[in-house]
Amino acid sequence: MDNLARKxxxxxKTILFDLSQTTVREMNQFLHHDLEKEKLGSVxxxxxxxxHNIAVGLDAPVNVDIEGHAGYFCAGMNKQAHVTxxxxxxxxxxxxxxxxxxxxxxxxxxxxxxxxxxxxVIIERxxxxxxxxxxxxVDIVVGGSVGNFSAFMAQAGHLVICGDAGDGLxxxxxxxxxxxxxxxxxxxxxxxxxxxxxxxxxxxxxxLARAGFGYEPKxxxxxxxxxxxxxxxxxxxxEY
Amino acid sequence: xxxxxxxLVKNPAMRDELGKLMLPMLIGMTERGPDSAGLAVFxxxxxxxxxxxxxxxxxxxFDWKAFEKAFDHHFGSHAELNxxxxxxxxxxxxxxxxxxxxxxxxxxxxxxxxCVGNSMDIYKDIGTPEQVAxxxxxxxxxxxxxxxxxxxxxxxxxxxxxxHPFTAGHDFCLVHNGSLSNPYSIxxxxxxxxxxxxxxxxxxxxxxxxxxxxxxxxxxxxxxKAGFEELDGFYTFLIGTEDKLALVRDPFACKPAVVAENDDxxxxxxxxxxxxxxxxxxxxxxFEPAPEELxxxxx
Numbered sequence: 397m398d399n400l401a402r403k404x405x406x407x408x409k410t411i412l413f414d415l416s417q418t419t420v421r422e423m424n425q426f427l428h429h430d431l432e433k434e435k436l437g438s439v440x441x442x443x444x445x446x447x448h449n450i451a452v453g454l455d456a457p458v459n460v461d462i463e464g465h466a467g468y469f470c471a472g473m474n475k476q477a478h479v480t481x482x483x484x485x486x487x488x489x490x491x492x493x494x495x496x497x498x499x500x501x502x503x504x505x506x507x508x509x510x511x512x513x514x515x516x517v518i519i520e521r522x523x524x525x526x527x528x529x530x531x532x533x534v535d536i537v538v539g540g541s542v543g544n545f546s547a548f549m550a551q552a553g554h555l556v557i558c559g560d561a562g563d564g565l566x567x568x569x570x571x572x573x574x575x576x577x578x579x580x581x582x583x584x585x586x587x588x589x590x591x592x593x594x595x596x597x598x599x600x601x602x603x604l605a606r607a608g609f610g611y612e613p614k615x616x617x618x619x620x621x622x623x624x625x626x627x628x629x630x631x632x633x634x635e636y
Numbered sequence: 637x638x639x640x641x642x643x644l645v646k647n648p649a650m651r652d653e654l655g656k657l658m659l660p661m662l663i664g665m666t667e668r669g670p671d672s673a674g675l676a677v678f679x680x681x682x683x684x685x686x687x688x689x690x691x692x693x694x695x696x697x698f699d700w701k702a703f704e705k706a707f708d709h710h711f712g713s714h715a716e717l718n719x720x721x722x723x724x725x726x727x728x729x730x731x732x733x734x735x736x737x738x739x740x741x742x743x744x745x746x747x748x749x750x751c752v753g754n755s756m757d758i759y760k761d762i763g764t765p766e767q768v769a770x771x772x773x774x775x776x777x778x779x780x781x782x783x784x785x786x787x788x789x790x791x792x793x794x795x796x797x798x799x800h801p802f803t804a805g806h807d808f809c810l811v812h813n814g815s816l817s818n819p820y821s822i823x824x825x826x827x828x829x830x831x832x833x834x835x836x837x838x839x840x841x842x843x844x845x846x847x848x849x850x851x852x853x854x855x856x857x858x859x860x861k862a863g864f865e866e867l868d869g870f871y872t873f874l875i876g877t878e879d880k881l882a883l884v885r886d887p888f889a890c891k892p893a894v895v896a897e898n899d900d901x902x903x904x905x906x907x908x909x910x911x912x913x914x915x916x917x918x919x920x921x922x923f924e925p926a927p928e929e930l931x932x933x934x935x
Binding site: 426443446447448465467468484486487504505506524525543544546 | 813820888889892894907909910911912922923925926927
């Protein structure tokens with residue numbers, strides 16, 4: 397591995413990758429195969445410069461700091477790892493996340509946390525269209541607003557939106573729950589506003605605390621499924 | 637898939653470096669578009685009464701010297717010809733309609749007219765973005781703004797004519813990432829109005845539609861709004877006119893775009909990675925353009 401332009405920072409268990417010197421593939425292979433062997437606790441990645449696939453497929457209890465803007469699929473399929481992007485991300489950050497934490501300090505482009513099964517994704521600024529599409533258990537907290545068609549076909553987990561939501565929020569939603577602090581441009585088919593229960597307040601308080609956002613649960617409204625699409629209705633004539 | 641790039645320099649001192657600044661942006665989009673590349677660059681306006689044609693020949697054997705002589709003989713007026721391989725810029729004070737008719741009559745099998753106008757030049761060809769950039773010395777280009785494109789063809793042939801930018805009218809061009817689903821119905825609407833098409837490419841239909849709206853009296857902004865109603869499909873469009881750069885995304889924002897802006901420039905690309913080499917990019921304001929919104933910058 398000496399050909400990799402990486403170095404251990406003196407005295408601790410951090411390894412540094414400079415992506416102006418190392419390819420994403422070399423780095424990801426190290427993170428997949430050698431991280432635990434070398435008993436490293438944290439990884440710092442410099443000069444990401446919008447490269448795709450940074451830190452995908454991690455499965456180790458490690459802290460990863462990406463010092464700049466990342467491209468598509470950053471931290472996809474994450475397990476255990478805590479990944480922080482100190483910048484913006486492209487499409488599909490934390491796609492199919494299983495566990496662990498992914499925090500984006502800037503904004504996230506389309507399809508953030510798409511299909512996520514577990515873990516937590518925090519986006520400090522806005523998330524673009526289709527945030528949380530087909531989410532299956534992940535908790536997503538967005539500090540800003542989300543674009544159109546967010547939480548489309550969301551099956552399980554929570555989507556917290558501290559700003560506004562675009563068109564078609566929660567279209568065809570199953571058992572996921574959405575909390576929105578700002579305005580909702582429009583709800584999607586089968587999504588409805590429901591009253592907040594004590595459990596909602598408790599869950600939301602915990603999510604906001606984990607994200608580090610100082611809002612109160614009482615500022616939010618809840619969006620969940622009206623469950624009208626669970627059974628096919630031939631008489632509906634495609635009008636939902 | 638395709639890549640689009642755009643750059644408008646606000647700081648006049650950077651105009652001489654326009655090509656140099658853009659080059660890593662275009663080459664950075666090679667993975668999105670490896671089969672052809674092109675750009676339109678806008679510079680100083682020609683003196684009144686002058687017009688220029690950007691020409692491209694499919695034959696490496698084409699005799700530009702004989703062509704120049706034939707022009708002088710036909711019009712009784714000397715044309716300035718700036719030749720770079722298969723590309724040439726013809727500068728003349730002869731009325732542009734006459735020149736176009738002569739080119740179509742006598743050279744339609746040998747030459748393609750890439751554009752007509754007094755501030756825009758277009759270079760486009762097949763090959764990787766780096767190969768095309770080297771072929772036409774993109775790094776030496778200067779001007780106020782440009783739009784560029786890297787193509788991965790999905791719906792029509794890979795030829796220099798099918799590469800982007802597309803142009804219509806004078807000093808107007810468009811590059812496209814995406815695919816339209818109704819280019820033929822647009823074409824059927826425009827052809828009876830006397831609008832001629834050069835290729836079967838979907839982007840050409842969008843380009844000619846928008847330019848037609850503007851000839852009918854729409855502003856660029858009004859034409860783009862009409863485009864939201866008329867053009868069906870997926871698109872991020874970047875449009876260049878002699879003094880403007882405009883960006884729009886379809887209502888579903890199916891194709892990407894990111895913008896970086898500071899006091900010196902506005903830079904647009906399909907992906908951030910091709911903006912990463914721009915000067916002082918760390919302090920630029922970065923944002924993702926929203927679907928069905930107009931973004932227009934003026935030089």
